[in-house]
Amino acid sequence: MDWLTSFPHMDDDALRALKKMIDESFKSFTRGYGDSIEAFFNPLQHFLIFSERVMTQTPWPIILLVVGAIAWFASRNWKIVAGSVLTLLLIGYFGMWDDTMKTISMIFVCTVLSIVVGIPIGIAMAKSDVMRKIINPILDVMQTMPSFVYLIPVVMLLGIGKVPGLIAVVIYAIPPIIRLTNLGIRLVDPDMLEAADAFGSSSWQKLRKVQMPLALPTIMAGINQTIMMALAMVVIASMIGVQGLGQPVLKAISNQYFTLGMFNGLAIVGIAIIFDRVSQAYGKRLQKHLEVVHG
Template structure:
């Protein structure tokens, strides 16, 4: 049918005009050569600049792994209770972590928790300042939003290509890939939270002679905290999702086990490691949501 239609139409309308193959080949070669040249010139400098990140990640990972399980479990459940003030979430956390230990995944879970913790902290440090700048300028928001759109829609495997070319295989390259994938919600929700602050409250702060910095510190950020907490929640969830993909370039923990289970078709190993990842995700999700609701009630009381 398509051939019959094309026989009555000009060739240009039936075949999509494409760029000359030689031109595209030269373009790809130029870009790839330039990127490789950049890596050769500045790869060592970038590696050195990221050494503190490597040390911090190794220190935290060793801390989590070497701490006796009962002490870590006590600290974790205490943090969960103080954040959520919910006995059910606290008991669920304790039970989930005990089951993870019983099936022999405690050490891998500690490695994954260390990775997710560092990724979340970096995303917070990067995301909140950018979100604040976006909230203060429509022009900056218009410039950054398309970049965030690309970051959120780009297939996660694509992030591994430039990271591996620059930094090679290892934990830090995986960490960078996870942060790139997980930071957009932090930026977006910080921007949204500050923009949603009631204008009447800002006018009252202006009436009291507050400077822009004082308004940001004493009014906007406190009132935007519930929305910022939602951003942290989403960042944690996306970090956990990306950890499995990043295991392809040397990130250990539960993601490595899932990848091995896929490669060797080990259903039980994949299921158990998947369960551990789901358990961690639920713990973080329920705890951060409960803390965000507490912040929401607190800000509503102050605002009222």
């Protein structure tokens, strides 16, 4: 009856040999190509450093004015503008301004990178069922893999630092924008595409002038979810050198500093609420505009 209580598995020696072979292969790959991969990501490092420098060295009143202007442009709602500015004022008042600016710069770069990489992949999925069948299982794995696991290959390839943390955050946060770009383009009314065909539009013209504008509210929802997931990854990424609000939280966990962890955790929540409200309001405005134009 042992076979009922003990699940049949690979021989322990064979399993150890398999794991050792995979580990050694990956280590050989990192030794052989690690420097080339690091050089490939150098422009990303410069972009991140530049973004962080701008956010931390710009006087705080200008930052507040810019945030207020962006919130007003996106939402046309004074409550959202006032809430965004007040949240940042409270964060600064409690001494978390610099860490918050570093976190916002990280999220900004992650979002830009996710848009640049994710939207073309989403478009390719919408245009090709074969591509969709290939990429969907990959996205499923990316969304269900424990976030800590992303740190292992990234650290082995690139070591500890800002860029490895950035890449780990992007890998964790990019699936929503890919999925919702694909969904938004696929949900475009076929009648609109037929009308575009009747006017002799090429595939590129249909994509640029019909599909992308109509899919924009859905794509904005994907960007919103990507930002939320990137913020959720900030604390974990701090384990490999990402500066910002995540590092005080990690320090609070290690040393049992309750107030330090709570204050910085609430600051992350505050930033998440600002991004969420502003991006959602902008998505709703786009939706209403499209309904007026096409309705």
